[in-house]
Amino acid sequence: MGDAIDRRERPPVKDWMSVLIFDGRGGVRKLTDEEETQPYSVPQKGFVFISGNARSPDFKVWLREELGDFISDMISVPSTRTRCVVMEDKAMVMLRVPRPNASPEDVGRQLLSLWLEKGKVIVSSELNIPEFLGVAQWQASHHAPLSPADLVARLGLRAADRLEPLIERLGDNLDSIEEGLMLDRRHDVRAKLAHLRRNLISFRRLIWPQRDVLNTLEIEDLSFFTPRDRVRLREASSRSARLGDELQALSERAVLVHEQILDTRAEQMNKTMLLLTAVTVILMPLTVISGVLGMNVAGIPYADSPYAFWIVAGSLALIGAALFVLMRRVKWL
Structure with a gap:
């Protein structure tokens, strides 16, 4: 070999x-x-x-x-x-x-x-x-x-x-x-x-x-x-x-x-929190007004008027709509 x-x-x-x-x-x-x-x-x-x-x-x-x-x-x-x-x-x-x-x-x-x-x-x-x-x-x-x-x-x-x-x-x-x-x-x-x-x-x-x-x-x-x-x-x-x-x-x-x-989750959570905050901001003044008018004391304006409820409800709706439009303009919603 x-x-x-x-x-x-x-x-x-x-x-x-x-x-x-x-x-x-x-x-x-x-x-x-x-x-x-x-x-x-x-x-x-x-x-x-x-x-x-x-x-x-x-x-x-x-x-x-x-x-x-x-x-x-x-x-x-x-x-x-x-x-x-x-x-x-x-x-x-x-x-x-x-x-x-x-x-x-x-x-x-x-x-x-x-x-x-x-x-x-x-x-x-x-x-x-x-x-x-x-x-x-x-x-x-x-x-x-x-x-x-x-x-x-x-x-x-x-x-x-x-x-x-x-x-x-x-x-x-x-x-x-x-x-x-x-x-x-x-x-x-x-x-x-x-x-x-x-x-x-x-x-x-x-x-x-x-x-x-x-x-x-x-x-x-x-x-x-x-x-x-x-x-x-x-x-x-x-x-x-x-x-x-x-x-x-x-x-x-x-x-x-x-x-x-x-x-993505953080962004979604931020959007949710922003929406909840906006809803709170809109409802907060309405809640204050309705709370004041709902006090069980004498001297509440228009307490005996048959049209008082609708006047107050319309006013609250207008205030809520105005706040909504304002938030849309500043791009909070």
Whole structure:
């Protein structure tokens, strides 16, 4: 063979684990059943990729035998934190990606736990990693990752690919909310906007840590990282950062819509208070006059006149009409 061969003890191929050999030149192959009893060989520039089911007890046992109790526990124990930990010349990376067919209302995050070292990548996840990465397309196009760091960058890009349409749907939902606000459907808008803002917070908690993990991995001094690897990680980080910027822009728009709702409510309340004040101003002198004339004492003018009631009622109506016209002229009504 053209490249030097690194002989390794091959882990058993089971239904709970998949082993892929990357040749470092764009090629990838999966170990077949015939190779199960034979040691596999990894080209000097290539690496082996082992992915297993995080729920499988057999895979957890294999992890303990391969990496030891401490590292295997870090990889296999479920975690809610996206992070990157470097130990000597090795690294552990935790990523969280949306589940397949997720919706903005129910992202359903799934964990990817990766162990990176020279010539080897181990992934523990409930996801079907070969399918998630599109290994079949890599085999057909001969465009597989060239290094472990390149593989991590591809994982970050795949996660971003799942997030991007969800973020676009969030943007469409915000457009619908703004349209509803313009059509004066405020009773529906407030609840939808509150739900959207909660989704935006959830997405930001998902995308920003992923960017930080890729940035951290890029700047770490790992001997098997090449300048090209760091460029690839930077590209994946930039993609995550761009999605984060879109989320930030949506969050700012949501804040503006919320402020517009508050302004609209305040304006409506001001109009209501102005109307009530105007009615009070009109009725107050009428109430005073009618109250004075309604005193139960002697000496009330025209108390015995049969036309007094209509004269007083007409006078009150004229005074009220005059006050109304005055308020219309000063634009209080």
